[in-house]
Every structure is written in C-alpha cells, then in structure tokens.
Amino acid sequence: KEKTLAIIKPDGLYGNYTENIKKAILDSGFTILKEMTIQLDDDAAMGFYAEHSSKGFFSSLVKYMTSGPVLIMVLEKENAVADWRTLIGPTDASTAKITHPHSIRAMCGMTLEKNCVHGSDSFQSAEREIAFFFDEKSSD
Numbered sequence: 001k002e003k004t005l006a007i008i009k010p011d012g013l014y015g016n017y018t019e020n021i022k023k024a025i026l027d028s029g030f031t032i033l034k035e036m037t038i039q040l041d042d043d044a045a046m047g048f049y050a051e052h053s054s055k056g057f058f059s060s061l062v063k064y065m066t067s068g069p070v071l072i073m074v075l076e077k078e079n080a081v082a083d084w085r086t087l088i089g090p091t092d093a094s095t096a097k098i099t100h101p102h103s104i105r106a107m108c109g110m111t112l113e114k115n116c117v118h119g120s121d122s123f124q125s126a127e128r129e130i131a132f133f134f135d136e137k138s139s140d
C-alpha cells in the first residue's frame with residue numbers, strides 16, 4: 001500500500017482540531033502508521049519547504065510553521081497520496097470553505113497560508129518527506 005506524509009500545522013493543534021482530523025483520516029480508510037508531535041526550528045522548516053525558498057511567502061511560511069508544535073503522521077492506504085490531498089482540499093482554506101466545504105481545510109483552515117494541514121503532493125515528495133522526519137523510505 002502507498003504511504004503519504006500528513007502534518008497538522010500549528011494552527012490545527014492550537015485550535016484543538018486534532019481529534020476531528022484523526023477521525024476524518026480513519027473514517028476515510030487510512031491507517032496511521034507513525035505519529036510524533038514536534039516543535040520545528042527554523043532549519044527544519046526551511047529544509048522541509050526548501051522548494052519554496054525563493055518565494056515571497058517563504059519567511060512568513062517558516063515563521064508560521066515554527067509558531068508552535070506540529071503533529072506529523074505517516075498515513076497508509078491504497079492511493080494514499082492523492083486521496084489525502086483530496087481529503088484536505090485546496091491550498092487556500094478560504095477557497096476550500098466555498099468549493100470543498102467537507103474538506104479538512106474548510107473545517108479548520110483560515111487562509112492561503114494558515115491552512116492547518118499538509119499533504120505530500122506526489123509519491124516522490126512522500127518518500128522524501130517521510131525520510132526527512134522518520135529516517136526511512138515510504139516504499140518498504
């Protein structure tokens with residue numbers, strides 16, 4: 001089965017959305033293989049989002065992602081990468097509230113930046129991101 005990386009971002013933890021998000025995960029047929037709550041430092045946030053380092057929103061994104069603890073999970077099911085992206089909804093949470101009202105970002109996100117959850121955008125990203133936090137590949 002396929003694995004993907006999910007993160008409940010600081011606003012998701014702070015807003016006490018963890019149990020609702022986990023319920024949505026389990027109700028959708030994912031298994032939570034691993035989880036850990038950690039406080040990212042600047043280096044970790046910058047490394048994780050390295051692909052966005054040239055973007056204008058990068059420093060704001062790093063500040064957001066280090067503003068409190070995050071809950072990082074490895075999820076597994078058939079088609080996990082695409083199905084988790086579908087479940088979380090569009091990047092902009094304010095759009096999600098209109099176009100995907102049952103998505104997780106509609107439930108707990110606020111804005112384009114503060115969108116409460118992360119999901120790997122491809123199988124390759126999932127492998128990199130799982131190894132980044134858990135020191136192993138998603139294909140084992």
Ligand code: ATP
Pocket residue numbers: 052057061090091112113114115117118119120121
């Ligand atoms: P994620 O990678 O967190 O699942 P995503 O793939 O939907 O989100 P990306 O384009 O990879 O979105 O952007 C990574 C994160 O950077 C977004 O989740 C959001 O928090 C933030 N972000 C993206 N675009 C902007 C923007 N234009 N302004 C501010 N923040 C942004």
